[in-house]
Amino acid sequence: MSLYSKQDKLKKLILKYRSCLIAFSGGVDSAFLLKVAATLLPKESLLAVTATSPTYPKEELLYAKKIAKLVGARHKIIRTDEVKDKKFISNPTQRCYYCKKELFSKLKAIAHRNKLKYVLDASNCSDKADFRPGNRAKKEMGVRSPLVEAGFTKDDIRKMSKRLWLPTADKPSLACLASRIPYGTAISSRILERINKGEVFLRKLGFSQVRLRHYNGLCRIEVDKNDVPLLIAKRKALVDKLKKLGYNYITVDLEGYRTGSLNEVI
DSSP states (O other): OOHHHHHHHHHHHHHHHOSEEEEOOSSHHHHHHHHHHHHHSOGGGEEEEEEESTTSOHHHHHHHHHHHHHHTOEEEEEEOOGGGOHHHHTOOTTHHHHHHHHHHHHHHHHHHHTTOOEEEOOOOGGGGGSOOTHHHHHHHHTOBOHHHHTTOOHHHHHHHHHHTTOTTTTOOOOOOGGGGSOTTSOOOHHHHHHHHHHHHHHHHTTOSSEEEEEETTEEEEEEOGGGHHHHHHTHHHHHHHHHHTTOSEEEEOTTOOOTTGGGGGO
């Protein structure tokens, strides 16, 4: 299917919904979906909702506010409490199911109060290649994924975002901070904060796509494979910072960043 055909199908889907709430992280996919919906639906028929919690990088909230304002959409910020759920913090392989169930339950309630017919998420066809237990919660809660239904891949979304002059077109992929912790290792706000501080520091050193994988006193750093030599060159500053954060051993993944690397051992 051509990109034009996918775009046309997406527009028809959104017009068919007539009113909707979009789970909005401010990332590449949700920004594109919100932009398209904002051009098609009346302002009162669309609401972007960003959920904050210790699993959501703090600086991303400011960015989400900026993008929502840029596209002219109503924007609401809520807090989710997955870190209070014993099933979530025990970090089983189905961890994402409990997180998404918490999120979608709250979004469904907000949509109902605002008389919005559908809750949408910004999953795309490229996500199918990874382990996504959160999809079960989405199905149970009746959440729609129009980018999947229209056939959009991540590459398609980046191409269309450039055509729409969205600043998210080249934004690095984002994932919940809990995805940095191996299954079976308990999740805590303290660990999530340590991971976030480490990744913020890496970005300040000039690395855009980063993951700091947490193994208690050891961390494994992923950056774009072309940036690995630069990472090694800056090892002194990096080691000093990460040891202050509580890591005794700092390692570099020579394979470079890839989505869902912790799922490779399932």
